[in-house]
Amino acid sequence: MIRKMYMKRFIYFFVFFLLLTLSLFFVMNRLSSKTLEENLIVASKNQLDYVKGILDGIMYEANMYGVQFAADSDVRFYQSQVIELSNYDSQMKKNDIVDRLRQTLLSSRSIESIGIYWKSEETFLSTNNTLEARLPFKDVDQRGWQIIDESLYYFAVYPYIQKPGQTEPAQYVVGVKLNTEYLKSLLKKAVNNDSSNAFFLFDHQQLWSQSEVDNDLLKAVTNMLSPQTEATLKYDYHTNSDDYYVLSRYIEPIDTYLITYTRTNDFLQPLDRSRKVFLASILAVLTLGLIVIFTFYRNYYRNIRLLEKKFLQVEQGNHNTRITENTDKEFYSLFRSFNHMVAEIQDLFVSLKTETELRRSAELQQLQAQINPHFLYNSLFFIMSVAQFSPDSVMRMSKHLAEYYRYLTKLDRHEVTLESELQFAEHFLVIMALSKKMEYNIDLPPELASLPLMPLIIQPVVENAIQHGIEGQQGAHQVTIDVKQEEDLIKIRVSDDGKGLTMDEIRMLEARLESSASPEGTRGVGLWNVNQRLKNTYGELSGLQFSTNEWGGLSVLLLIHNPTEKGEILCDY
Structure with a gap:
């Protein structure tokens, strides 16, 4: 007692x-x-x-x-x-x-x-x-x-x-x-x-x-x-x-x-x-x-x-706080130890921040490396194939390809907006539409255009819709992107009219995405990466959801939890 x-x-x-x-x-x-x-x-x-x-x-x-x-x-x-x-x-x-x-x-x-x-x-x-x-x-x-x-x-x-x-x-x-x-x-x-x-x-x-x-x-x-x-x-x-x-x-x-x-x-x-x-x-x-x-x-x-x-x-x-009062009395030794401990913690956080930034940069570079080679090869081959009989297509492909890679070179700033991220996805869609018969539509409300967002979060989902949706279904050619805000959630829906997935396949896909380890091989790595980044950055209420749309294709919903008064997306990426 x-x-x-x-x-x-x-x-x-x-x-x-x-x-x-x-x-x-x-x-x-x-x-x-x-x-x-x-x-x-x-x-x-x-x-x-x-x-x-x-x-x-x-x-x-x-x-x-x-x-x-x-x-x-x-x-x-x-x-x-x-x-x-x-x-x-x-x-x-x-x-x-x-x-x-x-x-x-x-x-x-x-x-x-x-x-x-x-x-x-x-x-x-x-x-x-x-x-x-x-x-x-x-x-x-x-x-x-x-x-x-x-x-x-x-x-x-x-x-x-x-x-x-x-x-x-x-x-x-x-x-x-x-x-x-x-x-x-x-x-x-x-x-x-x-x-x-x-x-x-x-x-x-x-x-x-x-x-x-x-x-x-x-x-x-x-x-x-x-x-x-x-x-x-x-x-x-x-x-x-x-x-x-x-x-x-x-x-x-x-x-x-x-x-x-x-x-x-x-x-x-x-x-x-x-x-x-x-x-x-x-x-x-x-x-x-x-x-x-x-x-x-x-x-x-x-x-x-x-x-x-x-x-x-x-x-x-x-971590900048220090004790400067009563340092000449009985608590001098204790206060001095506290100041030393806080200084060590501050140095540790600075080192941790530097290490985290380096790790994020490496991860981003790895993601860019995964995206760049295959896409670049296909684009160059397209330019070569149409250079003799369609100079206009070459110019359009070169323009959007340049804008696409210029966007990638600026990602080391880690500061993008929802509008710029959708423009990046649009460059990708234009390039893909030049090489195959395809239509797309992007719907972005003006009040949400300037919201900050983590980079390379929409394009992998759009690429997945084309590769595994449209290219897997004869006659499929439509991709839509629409953005909405409901209370404290930002919803970005990417839909295609491809072959889609059954309910069992959707449940299996969601189970793979919820796993703490990335899928083996290359299939599903992009969606798993996007889902993990959303949850790590915006909380457990964020992530990917899948459903069958009215075309019979697959709709991927990106949920971003946004519990702020002004509707600004919290982004620390």
Whole structure:
């Protein structure tokens, strides 16, 4: 894997490593924050349960005292006894009940006062025998908890037990008033530090708290409350700058919520500081890594890219390219070797080009040697035979024979056009028409006349049409050459009305032409040569095709693939 490590992968690995580190730290930080918050919540729930237990005990105590005095026989028969007793004895009876009420308060810090009120006689006995203490008792008709003037009361009425389906009016009411300050002091036990606060919320309206409660938080918490008696519920509250978790416990007997809320920012500040320090360290590592990568890029990667670019230029055929940059640094030896290699390649291509040109010239000369002797002999014999009785024929033969050989002497330039190649074929046809009865026709569209073409590619096919077509069929005398362009193909068709070939003979001929080696002997060498030259120069889509024409003779189609926009034939011969 290390051997396959290159610059891009190294950068990707470095970035991946940083992202992985940041992700792991983020996850760890989140887990730490979550664990700390969960521990805080568990501690707050335990404190809330503890205060709830104390409050349950206080309510049970108040309930017990209310029931105790509501069912007490001295209280129950007090009014009837007062009527029968003297003033002194009735006062002593009254003092005895009040003393018992006061003795109850001595053993409880949560109860502020206890009072008994007889509705019909409007008699009131209490540990706090004031007019204000009497008022809450007047409108009480049933037992239970009530909040009156921001104080919490438990009322018990006599008769304490009502018969089913019957409601008897209350004879007297026993009221136990809880100590409000003591209840508020319990809120301290429900919080864990200065970042927390607790309060009682009665009937979604009245609030008991030792410190001020934010109005927005109180409104949000009030909308979220749910009266589930057996569960401590948790809510989340967020502001623009602070985050809180809120715990609530519903106290059903007094229809009250005991609520605590804690600002988590103070607890998470150490984690935030460590996160900032870590992020600063990661940024420092990232900066250092980028500096190292940039240095590596300047000293190594850029030179490697330069070398790759130069190799691409050499691959595209630019053998004059050289590396002149950064030759005095670590890559000096490598760049010098590259320049030496390209120079050697350039010299090799020059030698190869010279050798190729010499080989082509030799091949062309060999082809000319194959064409010239036999044709020249026949032409000279024709001139000799008609010199005495047809001077005009001699002049025409001499003219076209001269033009024919003058064309051959210029082929060392390897630059001919389609028009000049057809003119060369026409000279050959004229010479042949003078020595035998024969007609010919050449059709060349003007727009294709100047297209470049490899030399001696049409004349061998025309010569083959005469020697093996017309001369092999009695009465045959016609040869046509027509040129067309269809999309990216140039089509040159040479047709004769000779004896032609059968389909089997055509298939055998095509098989011989597709062979990599030339046919044995001299028969078929010219067509094989033309077919191979077409394919080698213009690609595999080019070559010769054979078919039977409407005269019954043979048509030879020269296909030249021409994939250019302007229709110019690519010729590097």
